[in-house]
Amino acid sequence: MKKENSPNSITLEEPFLESFKYPRHVQMVMKGNYAAAEAARLCRAGFIPAYPITPQTTIVERLSELVSEGKLDATYINMDSEHSVFAAAMGAAIGGERVFTATAGQGLFYAHEVLQAIAHFRLPMVVCNVGRPSIPWNIWSDQSDSLSQRDTGWIQFYGESSQEVLDTIIQAYVLTERIQIPVMVVLDAFYQSHTSENIWMPDQNLADRFLPPIQAGPMSIDMKQPKSFGGLLPPEYYNKMNYSFWKAMNKVEAIAEEIGIDFGAHFGRPYSNVEAVNIGPKTRLILVTLSSITSTARGVIRDYPEIGLLKLRLFKPFPREAVRQALAPLSRDAIVAIVERNFLGDREGGIMQEMKRALYGSDYKMYDFFAGTGGKDVPPETIEKIIHRAFQQPEEATWVDVD
Secondary structure, eight states, rough: OOEEEOOTTOESSSOOOOOOOSEEEEEEEHHHHHHHHHHHHTTOOOOOEOOOTTTHHHHHHHHHHHTTTTTTOEEEEEOSHHHHHHHHHHHHHHHOOEEEEEEEEEEHHHHHHHHHHHHTTTOOOOOEEEEEHHHHHHHOOHHHHHHHTTGGSSSEEEEEHHHHHHHHHHHHHHHHHHHOOEEEEETTTTTTTEEEEEEEEEOHHOOOOOOOOOOOOOTTTTSSSSOOOOOOHOOOOHHHHHHHHHHHHHTTTHHHHOOOOHHHHHSOOOOSEEEEEEEEOOEEEEEEOTTTTHHHHHHHTTOOEEEEEEEEEEEEEEEEHHHHHHHOOOOOOOOEEESSSSSOOOOOOOOHHHHHHHHHTTOOOOEEEEEGGOOOOOOOOHHHHHHHHHSSOSSSSSEOOOO
């Protein structure tokens, strides 16, 4: 068959045609990092501060190409560090621009101070984080970088596939500009960032109809109504500000669910904050997963009619009501096995911590399984081991495949 090159320099087999499955889409083969960059293009990001750090570098590289080729009308600036990247992003958001950038690992840690500022200033923006650990130095897949930023005030989504990353970034802009809280979309290093997958790419007009141009928010610069930013805030005003933030954050779960349904009506691919697979009264075991491990678990449980899957897509704020509803059909003796691709220096991983908070007062049997930290592969055999140990040798926390 004849070959042709896609806009992201990936060689594709013909036919490279508009999809009949999703009208006004084009079928492409694309790596996850390119999918994130193309999502920013579709969202018409207007300001992109950039600093390269493996494994997210190809996101900002692709965005630089799109800007230089005239395919994205945006201001693209190379910064001298991730701290300055997020400082510039904050300034641009205050100026009313639609902001996008990407980072990973130490870059996210270095920006911690500014992450707090962006969230508490209630500035809308979307950032893509390609999950990797920090110390010892490592560039492979891990979720300890983003999970360690849970308390900065950012909304966090985790994508299972490149398609989901692209679609979630589009939804994230609708959410952040509606509720004025920044959003982080996380994908796994290499398993997603550097692996090619089939992508349904919507056309620009379809994206424009779903995401209108950005409107000035309450924290944007308004020359007719001057305001100061970053000044010392007395306790009574700080308390009031945090109360307003708390009220907004409590609305995120419901609004994100609504946007996911609207996205499905518009693009043909609906999304929910969580996805429940084969969870019912006869389910004996549920695997709880984030990101790419989910796909492996899906394949394994096809051979186990008594085992279900709970995929977490929205992670922060934790979708308590959706999780409770998903697990409600379970019998009292069902087991919940949580698969962690993170170690946060505690007895249990970040997912278990959030699940315990969400299910406080219930009597679910929950066990934590560390698998895949630092990018160690989690093949079907590892999922099989988790299932066996959850049934036969359950412990509060278990490390799998460390020998």
